[in-house]
Amino acid sequence: MTTELRVLGKDDWNVWYANLLRAFGGMRAPAEERDLDESLLDHGRALGAWDGGQCVGTAGAFDFRVTVPGGAAVPAAGVTMVGVAATHRRRGVLTSMMRRQLADVRSWGEPLAVLVASEPAIYGRFGYGVATHRLGVEVDTTRVRLSVPPGTDDVRLRYADPAEVLDACEAVYARRVPERPGMLVRRPGWEQVELLDTDRHRAGGSPLQCVVAERDGDEGLVGYARFRVKPDWGPGGAAGVVRLSALEAVDPAAHAALWRFLLDIDLTSSVVAYRRPVDEPWLHMVSDVRRCGLRVQDDLHVRLVEVGAALGARTYQAPVDLVLEVEDAFCPWNEGRWRLVGDARGASCERTERAADLALSVRELASAYLGGVSLASLGAAGRVRELRPGALAEASVGFCSSTAAPWLPHSF
Incomplete structure (x- = not known):
């Protein structure tokens, strides 16, 4: 291998990022997404593989804290933006980056590395194992109803501007983090990822919408849902799709109220979500689980450094x-x-x-x-x-x- 590994310099970002995009198909990233990526990734935690003046490999590592059984938030390197130019495959570029990166993670005092794999067959040889799974759902809301727990009707829902209620929603998220292993403590700046609303994120749907759950008194928000609606019509009438991007709630009644709302949105016939816990409580409330289109997929890969x-x-x-x-x-x-x-x-x-x-x-x-x-x-x-x-x-x-x-x- 003739390539050289070096820590990313500030002036190298544009070339480095362009190589990353090309490795994932060459589509241009929206400016706001690109800028956010650069602001979140510490250049000192990113590696580039260089063949002369050409960047042929990329690998970064966010500074994360991940919840483990017992509720502790353990330092973890969030491995990201890994790509190798198609011209330099099978030359050991990826292996050399992974070896160097894990040595760096160890020197940073982080006992874990975590990643989400574009292809799950890649990372096992580097010691990563599949540690969490995600549930994908496509609920036929014309046929499925919820049997909700007591107290659900006491929860008040209202639409809110996603940016205006971001801090309150983040407080709900923070309450949830210690309760479930695998959740990430939201580091400064990461809350902005939740508001990205480019054409790519919309995929033909509406701008990002948010509904928050409240109760009377001083408790504040008890839950929220962020989603988009893609209108559609078929021979039988309205067939819009609700695309859920995030939902958190602090108790069963708030959880049920938000899901009932999603299933009842006018002019829609399905709710789709791609990353939900495999033990979702609403799975025990639905009238017909077979019409929920359940699909389980690998998600977080963990490496003990x-x-x-x-x-x-x-x-x-x-x-x-x-x-x-x-x-x-x-x-x-x-x-x-x-x-x-x-x-x-x-x-x-x-x-x-x-x-x-x-x-x-x-x-x-x-x-x-x-x-x-x-x-x-x-x-x-x-x-x-x-x-x-x-x-x-x-x-x-x-x-x-x-x-x-x-x-x-x-x-x-």
């Missing part, structure tokens, strides 16, 4: 005392035996010479890390080896999330 620090940062649903034999050829500092001791109050994970109870690669450990992928299921697939009878069941119960399925609320 520092095994000890990562496993010690979360809690465990049941007490665990395990020695893990970890394989990690890509980040050899993680190789070897680690003793994990933890429960619902906290944990520690240190190197040990004790005999191992389980053997697995860092990829499987990453998949199980947020509690949404069962170690037992990975064992049944032959991806985890049980070396002490009963250790796999103990680990599987301990690693599971005790509150909610892990979920990534937005891409990056």
Whole structure:
């Protein structure tokens, strides 16, 4: 390989970003999206691969905090904007960027790296495992009704300008973050991503709309939904589509009120959403789940950059005392035996010479890390080896999330 890796310089941004866009098909990005990308990405956390004066590879890493089981927000590198020029494929460019990036993440003291993969087959060889899934839905609102919980009618809904209520909506989001593993603490500037409303985001639909949920008193907002409506007409009349982009609520009644509203919007016949939790409460309220067009897809991929620090940062649903034999050829500092001791109050994970109870690669450990992928299921697939009878069941119960399925609320 003749390419050179170097940290992105301020004057290199335009060339670097152009290479990224070309790697993803060459479509131009709207100016407001491009400017926001540049403002959110610290140039010192971005790499470029250069062949002479030509940029042929890009990789960035946002400075994130991700919620783990137990509610702690753990530092994580949000790997993003990864692309290699088609002229330089199969030359080791991506591998060299991933190796350098993980070494950098380790030097920054961040025990995790996370990403959303354009193609899920790419990142497993670098130690990333699928840790969360997202639910896509297409609800036939002509046939589906909700049976809502008590108190739903006490929730008052009103339309609001998305920008004017942004701070209040962000406060609702912040309340939700500790409750579900995989959610991202919103860093300064990231709230503006929620307001992007270009032609690409609209895709033929309306400008971004927002409805907020309130109750009488001083409680403030108890929920919100952001969405667009794409009008359409068919032989049977109105067939508009409600495209949901975000919905958060602090309690069951507010959650139900917002979903009931979405399903009842005039001149529409369906509600579509592409990134919802797999354990959505409204799935238990619908009259006909088969007409909700459910589809599950991989979402957040996790990489344990520092095994000890990562496993010690979360809690465990049941007490665990395990020695893990970890394989990690890509980040050899993680190789070897680690003793994990933890429960619902906290944990520690240190190197040990004790005999191992389980053997697995860092990829499987990453998949199980947020509690949404069962170690037992990975064992049944032959991806985890049980070396002490009963250790796999103990680990599987301990690693599971005790509150909610892990979920990534937005891409990056």
